[in-house]
Amino acid sequence: MEILKWGKEFELGIPEIDQQHKKLVDILNSFYTELAGNVDRDEAIKHFFNDLEKYLILHLKFEEEFMQQMGFDNFENHKKVHDMFIKLYKEEKERYLSGDKKALNELVALSLSWLLNHIAKTDRKYAEFYKKLNNQT
Numbered sequence: 001m002e003i004l005k006w007g008k009e010f011e012l013g014i015p016e017i018d019q020q021h022k023k024l025v026d027i028l029n030s031f032y033t034e035l036a037g038n039v040d041r042d043e044a045i046k047h048f049f050n051d052l053e054k055y056l057i058l059h060l061k062f063e064e065e066f067m068q069q070m071g072f073d074n075f076e077n078h079k080k081v082h083d084m085f086i087k088l089y090k091e092e093k094e095r096y097l098s099g100d101k102k103a104l105n106e107l108v109a110l111s112l113s114w115l116l117n118h119i120a121k122t123d124r125k126y127a128e129f130y131k132k133l134n135n136q137t
């Protein structure tokens with residue numbers, strides 16, 4: 001079962017970044033697939049948190065360095081949006097860990113919708129900046 005298919009509409013034309021975005025979407029999809037099968041639920045959830053956090057932090061850091069290196073003019077705001085999401089994610093995770101089982105579904109739904117929206121709107125802005133920069137030189 002897949003809750004979301006990766007499509008061209010999410011590609012920014014920067015291969016390394018596109019791969020990282022795709023990986024994040026894969027992690028969310030695999031989690032659903034795992035839970036639908038006959039698995040140890042607690043193990044699946046533990047793996048999910050580990051994987052998602054590892055790649056999310058890695059990706060956001062990579063992106064922030066990438067934006068800084070090219071001198072992206074809206075870097076500070078973009079970083080704030082990343083930080084806000086990490087905060088929200090941690091709050092949802094805490095809610096789940098302290099016994100609110102519903103928070104897990106909310107966390108996955110929230111992560112997916114945030115990710116897709118963020119890629120399509122916010123990330124696209126630095127991608128356009130990057131392309132303009134490359135065309136000038």
Ligand SMILES: [Fe+2]
Nearest residue numbers: 021063119123
């Ligand atoms: Fe991104």
Ligand SMILES: [Fe+2]
Nearest residue numbers: 063118122123
């Ligand atoms: Fe971003």
